[in-house]
Amino acid sequence: MSRFLFNRLLGMIVVLFLVCLFTFVVFFVLSPDPAVQICGKNCTPEAIDQIRENLGLDQPFWTQFWTFITALFTGRTYGTGANAVECAAPCLGYSFQTSQPVADMILQRLPVSATIAIGAAVLWLLAGVAGGLISAVREGRFADRFIAGLTLTGMSVPNYVLALALQFLLVVTLGWLPFPQAVPFGDDPVRWFANFLMPWTVLAIGSAAVYTRLTRANVIESLQENYVRTARAKGLRPGLVWRRHALRPALTPIVTIFGMDFANLLGGALITETVFGLNGIGKLAADSITKNDQPVIMGVTLLAAFLVVVGAMVVDLLYTAIDPRVRVGSVK
Amino acid sequence: MTFTPTELEVEGAAGGETAGHPAPASPPAQRRRLARAFLRDRTAVACSAYILLVILMALAAPLLVKLSGWGPYEFDQSAVDPNLGGLPLGWGGGMGAEHWFGVEPGNGRDIFARIVYGARVSMTIALAATVLTSVLGVVFGLIAGYFGGRVDMLISRVMEFLMAFPALIFMIAVLSALPADNRQFLLVVVISVFGWPYLARIVRGQTMSLKEREFVESARASGASSLQIIFKEILPNLASTIIVMTTLAVPGYVGTEAGLSFLGVGVVPPTPSWGQMIASSVPWYAVDPAYFLIPGTFLFLLVLSFTVLGDRIKKLVESGEGRA
Amino acid sequence: MSTATETAAAGPLLRVRDLTVGFQTAQGPVEVVRSLDFDLPRGGALGIVGESGSGKSMTSLAVMGLLPKGATRTGSIEFAGTELTALRERAMREVRGNRIAMIFQDPLSSLNPYYTVGTQIAEAYRSHRRGVTRRQARTVAIAAMERVRIRDAARRVDHYPHQFSGGMRQRVMIAMMLSMEPELIIADEPTTALDVTVQAQILDLLAEIRADTGAGLILITHDLAVVSEVTDHIVVMREGALVEQGPVERIFTDPQEPYTRMLLDAVPRIDDEIGLLRTTAPAAWEER
Numbered sequence: 001m002s003r004f005l006f007n008r009l010l011g012m013i014v015v016l017f018l019v020c021l022f023t024f025v026v027f028f029v030l031s032p033d034p035a036v037q038i039c040g041k042n043c044t045p046e047a048i049d050q051i052r053e054n055l056g057l058d059q060p061f062w063t064q065f066w067t068f069i070t071a072l073f074t075g076r077t078y079g080t081g082a083n084a085v086e087c088a089a090p091c092l093g094y095s096f097q098t099s100q101p102v103a104d105m106i107l108q109r110l111p112v113s114a115t116i117a118i119g120a121a122v123l124w125l126l127a128g129v130a131g132g133l134i135s136a137v138r139e140g141r142f143a144d145r146f147i148a149g150l151t152l153t154g155m156s157v158p159n160y161v162l163a164l165a166l167q168f169l170l171v172v173t174l175g176w177l178p179f180p181q182a183v184p185f186g187d188d189p190v191r192w193f194a195n196f197l198m199p200w201t202v203l204a205i206g207s208a209a210v211y212t213r214l215t216r217a218n219v220i221e222s223l224q225e226n227y228v229r230t231a232r233a234k235g236l237r238p239g240l241v242w243r244r245h246a247l248r249p250a251l252t253p254i255v256t257i258f259g260m261d262f263a264n265l266l267g268g269a270l271i272t273e274t275v276f277g278l279n280g281i282g283k284l285a286a287d288s289i290t291k292n293d294q295p296v297i298m299g300v301t302l303l304a305a306f307l308v309v310v311g312a313m314v315v316d317l318l319y320t321a322i323d324p325r326v327r328v329g330s331v332k
Numbered sequence: 333m334t335f336t337p338t339e340l341e342v343e344g345a346a347g348g349e350t351a352g353h354p355a356p357a358s359p360p361a362q363r364r365r366l367a368r369a370f371l372r373d374r375t376a377v378a379c380s381a382y383i384l385l386v387i388l389m390a391l392a393a394p395l396l397v398k399l400s401g402w403g404p405y406e407f408d409q410s411a412v413d414p415n416l417g418g419l420p421l422g423w424g425g426g427m428g429a430e431h432w433f434g435v436e437p438g439n440g441r442d443i444f445a446r447i448v449y450g451a452r453v454s455m456t457i458a459l460a461a462t463v464l465t466s467v468l469g470v471v472f473g474l475i476a477g478y479f480g481g482r483v484d485m486l487i488s489r490v491m492e493f494l495m496a497f498p499a500l501i502f503m504i505a506v507l508s509a510l511p512a513d514n515r516q517f518l519l520v521v522v523i524s525v526f527g528w529p530y531l532a533r534i535v536r537g538q539t540m541s542l543k544e545r546e547f548v549e550s551a552r553a554s555g556a557s558s559l560q561i562i563f564k565e566i567l568p569n570l571a572s573t574i575i576v577m578t579t580l581a582v583p584g585y586v587g588t589e590a591g592l593s594f595l596g597v598g599v600v601p602p603t604p605s606w607g608q609m610i611a612s613s614v615p616w617y618a619v620d621p622a623y624f625l626i627p628g629t630f631l632f633l634l635v636l637s638f639t640v641l642g643d644r645i646k647k648l649v650e651s652g653e654g655r656a
Numbered sequence: 657m658s659t660a661t662e663t664a665a666a667g668p669l670l671r672v673r674d675l676t677v678g679f680q681t682a683q684g685p686v687e688v689v690r691s692l693d694f695d696l697p698r699g700g701a702l703g704i705v706g707e708s709g710s711g712k713s714m715t716s717l718a719v720m721g722l723l724p725k726g727a728t729r730t731g732s733i734e735f736a737g738t739e740l741t742a743l744r745e746r747a748m749r750e751v752r753g754n755r756i757a758m759i760f761q762d763p764l765s766s767l768n769p770y771y772t773v774g775t776q777i778a779e780a781y782r783s784h785r786r787g788v789t790r791r792q793a794r795t796v797a798i799a800a801m802e803r804v805r806i807r808d809a810a811r812r813v814d815h816y817p818h819q820f821s822g823g824m825r826q827r828v829m830i831a832m833m834l835s836m837e838p839e840l841i842i843a844d845e846p847t848t849a850l851d852v853t854v855q856a857q858i859l860d861l862l863a864e865i866r867a868d869t870g871a872g873l874i875l876i877t878h879d880l881a882v883v884s885e886v887t888d889h890i891v892v893m894r895e896g897a898l899v900e901q902g903p904v905e906r907i908f909t910d911p912q913e914p915y916t917r918m919l920l921d922a923v924p925r926i927d928d929e930i931g932l933l934r935t936t937a938p939a940a941w942e943e944r
Contacts, residue, residue: 015496023502030509152643156636158587160594160610161628164617172618226765232722233760234780234832235752244779245768252770270500271591275614285501286595289508297505304498312496324816325769 008316012309017069019305024065027294068093092302093295095288102299106281111184113280116272117265119196120203125258127208129251132215139220147212154209163202163275170198180276203272207261211254218250225249252322256315263311264304369648376644379637386634390451397449400432402442404449404604411435425622433626436609437616443626446604450627453516453593453605454586454634460520461527461585466578468528470570473535474562478543484536491529499526500591507597515600523588531577538573542566572649579642583635590631606631667737669840669872670696670719675731677714677723677896688714690896692731696840696889701866701873703887703904705880705919711896712876716842719874720758721748736839754784757833761845763825767817774813777801777832784836800831804861823854830861840872841865847882859886880919884908892916 052058056067056078067076075089087094093102131151135144170177180195222228223246231245270282277283281300288296320326370376389396397403411426412418418438420426425434425443433443476487503522510518542548543566551565590607592598599605606627613624677689689711696702704712717723719733721740733740735756740748752758760766768776777800778793788796794813801809804827817825826846833841843862847855863886866873875887883890883904890907892899892915900913911917 015493018493019497022497026502026506027509030506152636152640156583156639157632158590158594158607158628158635160591161624161632164610164614164624165628168617168621168624226760226762227768229722230760230766230829230832231768231779233720233752233758234783235749235754236779236783237749240779240783244771248770249768264498270504271595274595286504289504290596292508297501301498301501301505304501305496308496308498323770325818 004320005317008313012313015309016302016306019309020069020302021065023298023301023305024068027298028061028064092299095293095296097291097293102296105284105296106299106303109279109281109284112278113266113269113273113282115196116199116203116269116278116280117262119200120207120269121258121262121265123200124204124208124211127204128211129215129254131208131212132217133219133247135212135216136219136223139216144216147216151209151212154205157205159202159206160271160275162205163198163272166198166202167276180278199269199272199276199278202275203265203269211258214254214257215250218253219246222246222250252319255322256319259315259318260308260311263307263314266307366648370645373644373648376641376648379641379644382633382637383641386451386630387455389448390455393448393452397445400442400444402431402445404441404445405602406441406445408435408440408442411440412437419616419619425620425626427622434622436612437620437623443609443623446609447606447627447630450604450606450609451630453599453603454589454631457516457519457523457589458582458585461523461589462578462582464520464524465527465531465581465585466574468524469531470535470567470574472528473532474539474566476532477536477539478558478562478566480540487532488536491532494526494529497526502526503592504595504597507592512600515598519589519592519598523585527581527585531574531581534573534577535570538570539566542569576642576646576649579638579645582642583638586631586635586638667734668695669698669700669736670874671732671734672715672719673732673734675715675718675733676729677711677718678728679726688896689718692893692896692898694891694898694901696872696874699866699870699872700889701875701887703883703890704874704876704893705878705883705890706893706899707878707919709895710893712893713844714896715893716758716844716874716876719842720752720756721745722752750784753780753833753838754836755838756840756842757836757838758842758844759826759829759833759846762849763822763829764817764849766829767825769817772814772816773801773820773828774798776817777813777828777835780832781835796835797831800835801828803834804828804831806831822850823857826850826854826858827861830858830865834865837869838871840874842874842876844876845878846875848877848879855882862886880922892919 049058056064059067070076071087071089071091073089074091076087076091078085078087078094085094087101088103090103091101092106094100095102095105098105131147135147138144167179171179177194177198178191180198184192225245228241228245231241266281269280270286272278273280273283274286281303284296285300287293288300402408408431411421411431412435413421418440420435420437420440422428422434425437427434431442431444433447435442436446472487472491476484503526506522507515507518548561548565551561556564589598590605590610593605593607594611596608596611598607601608609627610624610631613620613627617624672692672694675689675692676687678685678687680686692711692715694702704715706712714723714727718729719735719740721743723729729741731741735751738751740751743751767773774794774797777797778790781796782788782790782793798809798813801813806812806824806827812820817828820828829846841862846862847858850858859882862873862875865871873887875883877883888904889901890904891901892907892913894915900907900911900916902912907916908920911920
């Protein structure tokens with residue numbers, strides 16, 4: 001078991017390292033010279049050189065990369081003397097455009113992204129599993145086909161179109177909801193809910209559709225399993241047959257997929273946040289791309305990858321906890 | 333579109349690569365039967381009809397534009413009201429005999445023309461991405477599944493890496509940093525690079541189970557080379573899976589291109605793209621909803637058609653195999 | 657003694673008359689079991705033999721009321737005096753697993769991989785008996801496992817199905833059934849998925865249990881060798897219909913129907929001449 005853990009951990013580190021490297025290379029090659037950007041309008045060649053030296057941009061590629069990696073663990077100081085800038089560990093980079101460490105910027109935006117992610121996740125899990133269950137129980141009947149139609153629609157509508165349509169309908173025309181703003185929960189729970197409802201819905205619809213289909217397929221499949229037949233042959237109550245023998249096996253893959261999806265989402269729901277103007281990590285990424293704030297883009301990319309990789313590992317661990325076949329060794 | 337799992341990933345993750353897939357085996361007679369069953373399915377036919385319509389629109393764009401009278405890059409200031417900030421005159425964003433779908437606020441460009449040319453962009457990129465992804469996915473999946481060992485390990489690691497990558501952010505960043513020429517080509521490449529692992533994963537799984545089957549063994553025994561086995565024995569049996577997966581992936585590509593254009597890193601203006609039109613419509617949606625509804629509807633229907641079509645094909649294939 | 661109990665005590669354990677099971681398919685209605693008649697005397701052992709698709713499994717599912725959705729069942733199934741086809745689902749549930757128990761062919765897929773063996777054995781017991789605590793049920797489960805000779809039962813009761821070998825798993829299935837002390841055991845191809853040596857052990861176990869509890873047994877199989885060892889009476893089925901039935905000795909030594917003879921001939925014997933394999937060709941038999 002611990003060997004398995006160790007291997008996964010190792011794999012995780014390798015993947016993260018490669019993501020770092022890959023991203024670094026791409027930005028290194030593609031980005032316009034950051035020194036020029038930072039220098040600003042009234043630039044002199046000496047000033048540029050000075051900046052480049054401060055930032056370590058005159059170093060060879062591998063040195064820069066190595067500095068970046070070590071900075072993740074130990075922090076880093078840009079420049080010397082009076083203009084030196086501290087970037088505490090973990091240093092994901094420093095945004096010179098906004099004079100903040102990237103990590104701080106991300107942390108500021110985290111609550112909003114987390115709120116969006118968690119709310120949407122709860123919504124889509126509930127809707128997905130419930131919808132899937134109903135479809136499976138009423139397989140082939142009207143409810144099943146109706147829900148199937150809904151899921152196909154939900155999967156197909158692009159979120160920005162839906163976001164605009166919802167806003168047009170609910171905010172502009174009917175006035176039922178306000179324009180979404182990031183209202184902290186503490187201030188006014190009702191307003192908080194009303195504000196996040198649309199972003200949650202837009203984000204949840206696609207996943208709810210997928211999860212409904214997944215749950216339905218899994219439940220139908222598990223109902224065909226021989227052990228359900230055994231359970232029935234033992235004369236067990238239908239409730240017990242459902243809970244233990246049909247549902248429990250069916251939900252396992254869903255839990256694991258959910259782990260991955262949620263991890264993905266925490267990295268920022270870029271489009272949804274942008275459309276609704278909510279200052280989450282996704283919007284930070286979008287804005288930074290527009291402004292070409294390279295360190296921020298790097299930092300956000302790394303964070304998102306990190307979350308996904310960690311999510312994958314958590315999911316694997318969860319799987320060993322849930323599925324006895326994986327947890328314990330097989331036949332002696 | 334934060335890369336919520338598409339059917340591809342869901343199928344792949346749900347219970348192993350081969351679970352929930354038709355067991356590979358498809359002699360020609362069965363294919364004919366499937367084709368006939370397909371034609372009898374009204375929904376599938378309807379979806380195909382819409383897709384064909386869009387393709388026709390795309391192909392016949394110059395002709396259609398001649399008929400409607402306005403090109404996609406022409407400005408018609410007479411159709412907008414300068415006193416209202418450029419709001420189109422008339423109902424539905426200026427719909428009428430002159431401009432069949434109305435005009436864009438501000439610059440007065442004909443929406444019909446831009447929709448029709450936008451179809452070109454959507455279909456070209458989606459189909460090109462599909463082809464590229466399929467080729468990459470099938471080839472790598474076959475190689476990894478058939479040869480196993482180190483080759484498989486290497487390819488699987490690459491796949492994992494690509495799937496772990498926050499693709500959307502990366503795509504946006506890369507595309508925004510690159511110069512604007514060959515943008516459509518770049519879009520296809522970028523989408524494909526992040527898209528092929530999902531297909532490859534499925535193909536790999538099925539190849540691994542197929543290679544243990546007797547017909548492969550007998551082919552090997554009669555002296556066929558690995559390459560021959562892969563292409564003559566294994567690949568035909570994967571045909572139905574590949575078709576299903578590919579059809580289900582297309583809506584994702586259409587959506588991705590539209591999403592990227594929406595975010596401003598897709599096709600470069602003034603080339604029209606449905607996603608980019610929707611992006612431009614954001615400041616106007618309250619007063620001119622037609623401007624986002626029209627491209628939005630076209631986009632939605634296209635994605636829906638591909639999704640439903642893929643779903644139908646999958647059902648057909650699975651029930652066909654089941655009966656056999 | 658009232659008439660009902662008289663009949664129950666005197667009559668056969670299971671009496672099946674005119675049992676017909678049908679399905680609606682795309683090609684039209686299909687009957688998988690056609691007007692089947694047979695009796696199982698108390699404490700008797702009946703073998704139902706036939707090739708794949710002969711309807712033998714469907715027969716057992718019909719008796720248990722576990723036919724798949726869309727199946728129709730007509731005819732009479734009388735179990736110890738009670739007409740099963742007339743029972744409501746709730747009443748049928750009380751019979752299932754309790755008075756009639758069934759074991760299936762593939763023990764691995766017939767056991768839920770997510771729960772321990774002990775839980776699955778105790779399930780039936782707790783379901784059918786009122787007010788049983790978990791501890792009591794666990795004791796029953798351990799006892800059942802010991803009865804089927806699973807060693808170290810007290811520890812292995814907490815193991816999962818995949819931790820047992822094929823033969824052991826089938827013993828677990830038998831243990832599940834045993835804890836309820838059924839009057840009738842239906843075994844559908846119980847040894848087909850097992851090694852030959854393990855087969856013998858399982859069959860011996862079944863015979864032992866029958867001897868101990870006096871339960872009736874219906875053994876469904878395509879394997880004539882198995883049937884000859886365990887049962888007293890054989891029913892031969894083909895394409896849903898009864899071909900021939902009779903005592904084991906008589907069927908083996910003096911089969912009346914050509915189909916029966918063909919099945920028997922398919923069983924290799926040590927003194928067989930190596931001749932042609934006779935396949936399904938009734939016409940060829942006319943000359944015999």
